Amino acid sequence: MPVPLSLSGKVALISGGSRGIGAAAVRMFCAAGAKVAFSYRSARAQAEALAKECGPAVCYPIASNLGNPEAARALIAETVRHYGRLDILVANHGVWPEHDAPIENMPDEQWRSTLSINLDGVFGLLKHGVAQMKSQPRAGKTGGHIVMISSTSGQRGEAFHSDYSASKGAVISLTKSLSSELAPLGIYVNCVAPGWVDTDMSAGALADPKIGETIRNTIPLGRVGTPEEIAAPVLFLCTEHAGFISGEVFNVNGGAVLAG
Numbered sequence: 001m002p003v004p005l006s007l008s009g010k011v012a013l014i015s016g017g018s019r020g021i022g023a024a025a026v027r028m029f030c031a032a033g034a035k036v037a038f039s040y041r042s043a044r045a046q047a048e049a050l051a052k053e054c055g056p057a058v059c060y061p062i063a064s065n066l067g068n069p070e071a072a073r074a075l076i077a078e079t080v081r082h083y084g085r086l087d088i089l090v091a092n093h094g095v096w097p098e099h100d101a102p103i104e105n106m107p108d109e110q111w112r113s114t115l116s117i118n119l120d121g122v123f124g125l126l127k128h129g130v131a132q133m134k135s136q137p138r139a140g141k142t143g144g145h146i147v148m149i150s151s152t153s154g155q156r157g158e159a160f161h162s163d164y165s166a167s168k169g170a171v172i173s174l175t176k177s178l179s180s181e182l183a184p185l186g187i188y189v190n191c192v193a194p195g196w197v198d199t200d201m202s203a204g205a206l207a208d209p210k211i212g213e214t215i216r217n218t219i220p221l222g223r224v225g226t227p228e229e230i231a232a233p234v235l236f237l238c239t240e241h242a243g244f245i246s247g248e249v250f251n252v253n254g255g256a257v258l259a260g
Contacts, residue, residue: 005239008033009139011083012238013076015039015066015125016093018047020199021149021234024227025090028235030054037079039064039093066093067116072124076132085136088238089129091148094118094167098204100160111163118167122148126178133187143186145238148175149230150193150249152257168193172249179247188246190237195253196224220255 012029016022017038023046029036037060040047047061060082064075080086095117097110126146133144153161154168175191182189196202196215206212206224216222233250236242251257 003241004032005235005241006033007088007235007238010034010087010238011037011079011085012088012090013037013039013079013086013125013129014090014092015064015075015121016041018043018050018061020201021194021197021227021230022090022092023050024231025092025234026050026059027054028228028231029088029238030058032235032239034058034088035083036060037062037082039066039075041065041093066121066124067113068120069124069127072121073128076125076128080132085139086129086132086144087139087142088145089125089133089147090234090238091122091125091146091171092234093121094149096164096201097161101163102160103162106163114163115167118164119170122171122174126174130178130182130187134185138186141186141240141243142188143182144188146178146182146187146189147234147237148189148191149234150175150191152193152195152251152253155193155249155257175249176247183246188237188242190242190245190248190250192230192233192237192250192252193257194225194230195219195256197230198224198226218256219253220258223254225252225254 012034014025017026018040026038035058039062051059051061062078148171150171151168153165154172158165179189
């Protein structure tokens with residue numbers, strides 16, 4: 001008997017949803033029956049094309065530069081204005097500065113920018129998203145689902161990318177802290193930690209013959225992941241089939257996190 005991963009009747013907000021992992025999640029969540037709002041920073045054409053593809057009745061793009069908590073407040077408010085409530089929050093947006101930066105040479109501006117987007121923006125989504133979930137009547141058995149996107153880099157570090165690793169490590173700590181805080185309210189908090197994925201953000205590194213080969217050699221499965229292979233576990237964690245999972249770091253990295 002088929003076991004459907006249904007989100008029928010749910011409203012989801014996915015940050016950074018116009019491309020890559022976010023766009024794959026938008027498509028999957030809409031296909032599972034959710035109404036989905038998603039944010040984008042500058043990729044307006046891609047965002048509008050994705051909304052048209054999924055259907056404007058169930059897919060709503062919102063321009064938002066999530067570099068501070070106040071921007072997140074406005075994003076949550078617009079989602080609720082459009083769809084009436086918020087059941088699922090996927091904090092997916094983020095940046096990975098591509099060029100190596102030894103700590104003694106890392107510009108202060110790069111450190112601040114990375115943490116502003118990858119951590120301050122996530123904090124704002126959590127703060128205002130949780131407030132909304134607490135304030136509304138439950139839709140079904142749960143009070144809400146939150147999934148944050150971390151990285152293998154947040155678990156084992158990444159030389160010359162300490163800003164990124166610090167931000168993604170903080171996301172893991174947030175997952176654990178908020179799970180304990182919110183589980184008694186029926187709000188599930190989990191984290192998906194991808195390894196290398198074939199997205200625009202990693203395209204430059206993967207396309208470099210030497211760097212790309214080195215990356216693939218560190219992955220036991222011998223290849224990088226696809227956006228859909230990350231989006232599917234995110235979807236699963238927001239369904240009733242994940243009803244006894246909270247506070248977990250769901251590794252999706254081809255075994256790389258175990259290979260050192």
